Amino acid sequence: MYLGIDLGTSSVKVIILDNQDQLHAQASSPLTVSRPHDQWSEQNPQDWWQATCLAMAELKQKNPALLQQVKSVGLSGQMHGATLLDSQNNVIRPAILWNDGRSEAQCKIIEQLQPNSRNITGNIAMPGFTAPKLLWVKENEPENFDNVAKVLLPKDYLRLLMTGDFASDMSDSAGTLWLDVEGRCWSEAMLAATSLTVDHMPKLYEGTDITGTLTAEVAELWGVGQIPVVAGAGDNAAGAIGIGVIKPNQAFLSLGTSGVYFAANERYLPNPDNAVHTFCHCLSDTWHQMSVxxxxxxxxxxxxxxxxxxxxxxxxxxxxxxxxxxxxxxxxxxxxxxxxxxxxxxxxxxxxxxxxxxxxxxxxxxxxxxxxxxxxxxxxxxxxxxxxxxxxxxxxxxxxxxxxxxxxxxxxxxxxxxxREGGEVGPAFGAARLARIAIEGAPVESICTAGQLxxxxxxxxxxxxxxxxxxxxxxxxxxxxxxxxx
The missing domain is CATH 3.30.420.40 (ATPase, nucleotide binding domain)
Incomplete structure (x- = not known):
């Protein structure tokens, strides 16, 4: 059995999947969005953890035996969110979400400070991305910016509480505007444009890599063993894994809170000027294009x-x-x-x-x-x-x-x-598949298949x-x- 956790905008979803792609159990817990000002969109990261533990508590109550059989955990989550931590791993301020529009001016500043930005990242600077959010914090909340020790994406904040590790995957990190998307590594030049360094970032992994192990406390709370936690993916890449979109000619439409048109690519094909996103896929040597x-x-x-x-x-x-x-x-x-x-x-x-x-x-x-x-x-x-x-x-x-x-x-x-079957479960299904790939070591193509039509x-x-x-x-x-x- 494999556990998939998807931290969405409106809820946290958790599922248990077996090695035959059969969905055995699922649970969810709702989330709310705070909009304190026009164009602002925020959530409290502690609410993500509380919702995750509530969903896991439901699984534990209804399916304790299944949870004891879980071999690994995969994570998926809403992209771009700026989760700011101090040197003691305390949350500094509410996370600024993907659909927050306050940092339009900072996008222009970043591209002025780093004229090669679009070539490095494969994307035009947009307020939804993480980097301009940090520049906004620097300019408007300097005391908060000065206390930033780490910047994590939403699902990777869950990972920190699960394992104690600072880690992220390529697909999610590609949406920060700090990643060299073709080279699949942090760009020191892009980080410098927001007065940050690689030390502020988590360690990077491919989506099927193991990043750590559940702590004894979390394992006991959730009713599972101290099992491996896999890097996982941003929600769209995880959704692609869940319905087998991993090769050229394959695409999906996601009708979630936002809308995504996702096309898989076997090479890097940027076109930032038309606001097309070009990101790493969560599989090595694979990329994707996306309109949002x-x-x-x-x-x-x-x-x-x-x-x-x-x-x-x-x-x-x-x-x-x-x-x-x-x-x-x-x-x-x-x-x-x-x-x-x-x-x-x-x-x-x-x-x-x-x-x-x-x-x-x-x-x-x-x-x-x-x-x-x-x-x-x-x-x-x-x-x-x-x-x-x-x-x-x-x-x-x-x-x-x-x-x-x-x-x-x-x-x-x-x-x-x-x-197809599994389409409504979406990213959580893909997260569980990534967890399975990490443990079984089977060829990706044999696991990331299209669901039954x-x-x-x-x-x-x-x-x-x-x-x-x-x-x-x-x-x-x-x-x-x-x-x-x-």
């Missing part, structure tokens, strides 16, 4: 609350009654937290356009599903321009539960979409016709309104 929209399934949660429905499924039931033989009367820009690909615009806002007296909750819900799909189309366009090869696309994440959303996405993207969604020709027109309107709407965002 900052609000995906979170838009559906938002409009569900806005319209007074008890849950997303109830609203989706109403949306399904809409007449999809005709285009929607309302367009939606899904930029509730700003946007990354392709706009790199932290000031971008959500917009409903086309409201009238007949607009109801179902119309708004449909507009949200379609707006997120159009944002994915923006990402697909720049990925293809960057040289990505995309044949097979698997849909993962909580939004994968909606067949209706799949119909919309397939028709907007003009591509069939595959839905549940169904395929084909584009709807009628919807394709009107979505082609609406996508152009969607693009013009952003261009027409972006100067109004403040």
């Amino acid at each position: 929209i900052l609000s995906a399934a979170s838009c559906l949660s938002w409009v569900t609350q806005l319209t007074g429905y008890d849950n997303e499924a109830a609203l989706l039931d109403q949306v399904a009654k809409c007449d999809f033989s005709q285009p929607n009367s309302v367009l939606f820009l899904p930029y509730l937290s700003g946007e990354r690909t392709p706009h790199n615009d932290p000031k971008a806002k959500g917009v409903f356009f086309g409201l009238d007296h007949n607009t109801d909750a179902a119309t708004l819900g449909r507009a949200v599903l379609e707006g997120v799909a159009f944002a994915f189309a923006d990402g697909q366009k720049v990925l293809l321009e960057a040289g990505a090869q995309i044949d097979d696309i698997t849909v993962i994440g909580g939004g994968a539960k909606s067949r209706l959303w799949g119909d919309i996405l397939a028709s907007v993207l003009n591509r069939p979409l595959s839905y 549940k169904h395929t969604v084909q584009p709807n020709p009628q919807m394709q016709d009107y979505y082609a027109t609406q996508y152009q309107q969607f693009s013009r709407l952003y261009q027409s309104t972006k100067s109004l965002f403040i």
Whole structure:
């Protein structure tokens, strides 16, 4: 048995997987996000640990015998979060998250201080990345910056409490803007641009490497042995491992809090100017390209609350009654937290356009599903321009539960979409697979296979016709309104 832990933005998920890829148990514990100011997004790292231990306590209560059989632990987590520790490993301030937009000015400063930044990192400097967050802390909270001894990514803070080790993997670290992504090592030049050194960073590992062992106290608390902990991956790379996206031509769409269009590559293919992310994969000598929209399934949660429905499924039931033989009367820009690909615009806002007296909750819900799909189309366009090869696309994440959303996405993207077993579990499944690879030593290709195909969604020709027109309107709407965002 293998344990996969995924530290998400909205919850911590833990699963137990066997060596036949059978999911035996799972549990989760919710998290909340603090937004004390406009564009800010923070969490307390201690809450991550508490949620992880609560989820493990549920597993221990319901499946004590299974936990005794666990051989290793794999970690996955939300990327880019700046977790600042002092010399005593105390948390200095709340962690600044991936969807925090406060550091736009610092991104420009970093690229001025290090003009070769995009060549070194393979990415344009964005507020979501970790490095500009540290420069913001230096400029706005100098007393906190002066106390920084280590900077960890969210999942690696869990690792520290689990094992006592400062360690990270290549895929997660590639999202800091401090990594030489082609060379797979920390860049002293990029660290210097934020007045940091390699000593402030954790040791780097490939995703299948063992980084340490659970302490006796944590092992007893969780009901497992003092088992190895594997490096793991950032949530998107872990999601790719979970559904077998490890080679060119393979891709996935993740409908989580954010939206990710992920394409695997066997070589380094940067294209930073179009806000395409080029990161290390969590497997050695493998990279990936990625377009990211900052609000995906979170838009559906938002409009569900806005319209007074008890849950997303109830609203989706109403949306399904809409007449999809005709285009929607309302367009939606899904930029509730700003946007990354392709706009790199932290000031971008959500917009409903086309409201009238007949607009109801179902119309708004449909507009949200379609707006997120159009944002994915923006990402697909720049990925293809960057040289990505995309044949097979698997849909993962909580939004994968909606067949209706799949119909919309397939028709907007003009591509069939595959839905596979394990797709809804996502990164936790991939984390457990990485833990298994580390122990069994089996070839990666034999473990990182695509899950059993549940169904395929084909584009709807009628919807394709009107979505082609609406996508152009969607693009013009952003261009027409972006100067109004403040």
